[in-house]
Amino acid sequence: MTSTDARTDFETRIYQRLTDTAGADEGTRLPAPTDLRAEAATGHVRLSWKPVAGAAGYVIERAEAGYVPVIVDHGGADVPAVAQLAFADTGVRDGTTYTYRVGAVLGADYPVWTWSEPISVDTSQGHGSARTPVVAVKVDAAHVVGNLRRVWEMIGSERLSQLLLDGDQKWIADEFASALRRVHDDLGVQRVRAHAILHDDNDVVRRGRDGSVTYCFDRVDAIYDQLLDIGIRPVVELSFMPAALARDAQQTVFTYRGIISPPADWSEWRALITAFAEHLIGRYGIDEVAQWSFEVWNEPNLVVFWTGTVEEYLRLYEESARALKAVDPRLAVGGPSTAAAEWIERLAAHAEHADVPLDFVTSHTYGNLPLDVRPALHRHGFDETPVWWTEWGVGSTHFGPIHDTAFGAPFVLAGYAVAQHHLDALAYWVASDHFEELGRPDRLFHNGFGLLTVGNLAKPRYWAAHLAAHQGDHVLAHSVDGDGAAVLVQCSATRHDDGTIDVLTWNGTINATLMSGDARLDRNVRLEVGGVDPAITYDVTISRIDVNHSNIAAACPADTVWPDEQLWSRLRAADALATEPIVPTEGASTVTGLRFDYSLPMPGVARIRLRPVRSTSGTPQQRSSDQPD
Template sequence: MTGRHEAAGHRGAGRGAGSDHEGAGHGAGGDHDAGTVPAAGDDARGDWTRRIARRSDERGATGGIPDLPPPAGLTAVAGVGHVRLSWSPVPDAVGYLVHRAPLRDGRPAGPFAPVDHQGGDVLAVPDTWYVDTTGEPGRPYAYAVAAVPEVTVTGALGDPVVAAAPPAADGPPPTVDVRVDAAAPGTPLHRPWQPMIGSERLSQLLCADTTGGREIGAELLAALRRVRAEVGVEAVRAHAILHDDLGVYREVDGRPVHDFTGVDRVYDLLLSAGLRPVVEIGFMPRDLARDPERTVFAYRGVISPPKDWDRWAELVRALVAHLLDRYGEAVLGWDFEVWNEANLEVFWAGTREEWMRLYEVTARAVKDVDDRIAVGGPSSAAAGWVDALLEHAARTGAPVDFVSTHTYGSPPLDLRPTLRRLGFPHARLLWTEWGVTPTHFHPVNDGASAATFLLGGMRSAAGRVDALSYWVASDHFEELGRPPRLLHGGFGLITVGGIAKPRYHALRMLARLGDTELPVRSCGDGADGLVQAWASRHADGGLAVLVWASTLDQSKRDGDPALARRVRLSVAGGPGGGVTVTRLDREHGDVTTLAGRLGVGDWPTDGQWDALRAADTLPAEPVEPDVAGGVATVELLVPQPGVVLVEFAPPGPTG
């Protein structure tokens, strides 16, 4: 099969391919404590729904995009409840798009279409394997895969491969053997979750209003302190530092007045929590906007280009100089990012050319203050405009210290080939937004399947990105209105009221991995795909091994018994100390399960708040491994979705 076609991403169900997207049948927000939708939130949601699917500019990159061949070596192996595909890598590919067609008489019957795992965003994946759980048990399919050189372009499909029909589950779960050599030298374990986390705009730290009876600013700060203390997160990226609610810019008698008092207040709070800001430079102050009525979100962030480019540059220089004066050379370690998702019309009222000008003017203004400060972009939706920005920078000399972009619903694409191809091999890669869904108020955000999604994405990104920033820390988040109830499908890792969701537990589990990654060998039905493992060793000799069962297929977010597996974890040369198991699944650490059993309504009663705290921690339980011939074996039943952290204590003192 030959030819190239558009859309490595999926544009379906009336949505755009970026972040923070429309509601999914849930209320767009609520008057605090009342569960009603405020007028501002309702208006914002309607505007969002009308405009989110429209791009600022549909064009891809302007230069030569490589015409990539399809991947070679495609195989498709059916297992209980799934088909695992694998293929050989294609140089210069940023990802791969899996296609499927029904069969008739052993041949494809109808066109191949991308497998839609319902992530709601880019469907291409960066790895050379894919697990399809969207098919019907007992029905065979034909598969083909294309390489993706740039997110708006998909290469030619390769020759199709027919997979045997995945059998239905009719017995005990299949067994996957996972083997770890504790004495292996290993390699440094990369932690893409640690550099950065997302947050609601930081002016909310100053908000004394309540949602669900909880003070917004105090709980948002508590959530940020918690991710710093328990996960080791180092920086926070948030929108709207130049929004008028912080009063940074106004014009008096036609002359600009800068006031960074509000910025100081929120950054002082953030730094007091041990976190530094990622300074997203936007939105536009109303008095500086060419069209101040063009806004986004319930809080009406202005998305217009400036009416005066010189005054915009002066504002950026003044901000950066002020931060250096107030916080000293620590600011040299901060990242300054230009705007947010200008490739979506809902976030940018100008043209692509005007945004490229905005980027260049802003980046040069930052560097005017101190050339050592890192600046980058395009901070785009769905990996868009990356090629275009780098081509612009190569042509004009505009500085790009890092490339930032966003995707949801799949692991982040591998943009290293793009950086090499366009002459920026040393630029850092920052995925400044990433998550299980781009959709506001989506139930997948609250349950255990999002935790296994997070683990798979972090495992995929380790070693090839500099930061993978989950969007966002807290459910105190009001882009389309304040939360109408406790479990409303909010983006937050932590609920209103401070209860950890399963995604937050997954981050805490990742934080318990050691600094040395150990090799893992797996075999059996579901190995290296449906079941994944990440093994590590601590400096004191203790071991931590994460094992999880997951699928990108969001139709399985409530679990599928056919995808459960029995895992036999064997560790050779282990430290010989005690062994504990920590579980995360729908029965362990899932606040949605517990809330359902308690009969929680929109907001918990005082007694229910107390009871919900049982979901806020994950207890570790001691187990006795079978030990023979220097190999310790632990048998685990891992449901889908489900995670198990197995920890081997370091050896005790000798002598």
């Protein structure tokens, strides 16, 4: 299939789902949220409401006089519901009256049964002063409130067979491996999830003339040997269907024609999974493979990825899970690996009623932050089951207009912040722009999914992940107050073992229509760091990510297709996190506290780092071996 044909086919079918909410059971009814409040603020309306027990998220409806009410969809996110209890509706017009309602949902594949009482707000009330609003951030460096959860240590990837490319594509294999090594070494990535390990380019399944089936895992071994050598373990996505086993081998996706059909014979699929697991254990040992995980299929709720029914997916899951556990009960299996946070309750209910193993739960979301699916798992006895978002990103559109911009940087940090509360892993999709699903890129900056470009230059999203990964382990008490606090401007404050203090602030919205920014949403930050030891002197720096900082695309002429050597040299020189010294605000600091004032555009990220360099006695402070930048 040509890249043009694959792209047309994919874009035609990607929004066709097997999920039907029209016949939803009355038992899924949730009450309406109460105490809905709407406050006009600069450039946005701040909404808040009380939580509803059992809700995974909340759908927001906005109405304007003379217009049909609309669901707030954040510029095209695949899930309109939000998990937060406070939200900034951005992109609103000044001097306009809007009416809002909010409804609770059990999940992304459930309807709103009951809406809250409507509330109206006049945005002229939030539009007055021409001065940029100030948001006050206060951090208590002496008060540790918890430990940081490193949810970003799983990442997505293009199919791993790229590691085996040779000939005139060997450079792709080398750069792809370097990208995986960089996210491991710099971001701390421990696990990678990718499609198509069972695809026919890996030559796993062969059928003889007599109808017998044999297996060959040589290419799979070569892939996993390289991956483990880098230091990353696989999340083994059991896909796609080998042609020798497929009910309909003509049903495919992507340029490489991954087969999306159920098996013709379920026993043959189960035998494959059994042989696969036995082979992996024989090669790497059960103590190693028990630290991997096996995810059943990819996005079976989308027609473009699965030609079977919901029931057939549940059977695929059950056959796979039972096969793996029969080989060794320590092997971890999970799913449903759905798009848009769907089918989670269906799989949990099936696992409960059929006594099917479910060691972890997976789904995907693009253009929004993950929902809280733990209430659904609780209803079926899976309270302690890990929840992994094995695909997540700022936008789901291949070659879309958003991936190379600074807009994704605060989005990444907002997702990591939400995940601290109800996810165990949030895997950004993907590590590298060496990505071939709909054809290889035709230019360097093509808005690819990757955190790293072809050539392994870091995009703004990469630098956001870098700042997250290089935080300390000890979470500090902090507060955020002012116009846009907690819904636009957010904060993460941590302390390292050597006393270094990191304060990450970001200013962002999930409304993708504002990817180029909105001056009304720019803010100034007044940061006060209290509880510092007056006997210690700090070296203080500010690192920035925005349109003008740590934005590699801005260093490349807009008409560039592929750089020449001279431009490559300039781009590599520019491939750095923008960091400079910052001094406390004069006259505003105290003996045990420091104040810093700085601008924070939307979209934008800023990290203030206070590194202890010397005590007042003149003794140098010890620097931990892993202290970055």
